[in-house]
Amino acid sequence: MSEIETSGASDAIETVVRQVLRDILGLSEDQVAGFDRDTELFGALPELDSMAVAGLLTEMEDRLGILIEDDEVDGELFENFGNLVDFARAKASA
């Protein structure tokens, strides 16, 4: 796979993660477009409770065609946007 294709696929995954967060949190396209790697999630977004996190994981599975195991989910995963995207990329390429 060439460099260009790799980064293209990664951008697609990042876009899906952005869209899932947009749908769960009810944010606008512009608001999620402003998320960068350091944007804090859990802790900074009070609406991200356990039910919302559960929905977020299931939607990521569905939209990315991945399977997330119980023991892969911890606080660190939702610490910031970068962690969540890295995790999604790793799962999608596995």
Next chain:
Amino acid sequence: MIRAYRFDGNDELCLCHGPEGGPALLILPPLFDEANRVRHLLVEAARALADHGIASLLPDLPGCNESLVPLDRASISLWQAALIACAEQLGPISHVAAIRGGALLDGALGDLPRWRLAPVKGGQLLRTMLRARIASDREAGISSSSETLMEAARNQGIELAGNNLSPSMIRELDSAAPSEGSAVRLARFADDPLDAEARIAGAPLWLRAEPAHDPAMAASIAADLARWVI
């Protein structure tokens, strides 16, 4: 207008809109928490349908919304039986519109033309509820897993995210999928990459952490249903 249908010794409420004598649509809401998050949307869509000259029924399923039946007595097959009773008593109905998990129930209505928005498998709904339970267990210092919870659930039922689910509900939900059928119009959102016959303007409000309403989406749903029904 609020009417009631009799099922299993109880009166279950049903919101009825629109003129009699024309096409009549049975609206099947999403299941569990997702139903609460789109209640406003579906009631507004039903009102908009009435403006298009289409009648609709939006029934409470036993154990849900205003129903006095405890949820732990419900199952997918019981809900399907309730819908048949509702259609017999408050119908006739000519079409069925299901959102999300509602599509797991629409097979009960036989060969009626069906419209489905973002249908989902039962296992996916179950998985989300299991995850919420595992997360709240963890906060309480209890270590649990999907496997152990499901094993207990299949034998004695389980409380997941505030829902008391019976062993039969667990078993039926775990394997439930939208039924195959020829007369299905599949609707999805404009930005959904999956195939669909209809595109709805809006967003999946059933996922929202904070419930919200979207009048434009209610209008978009009603407009597509009206085009399809008439």
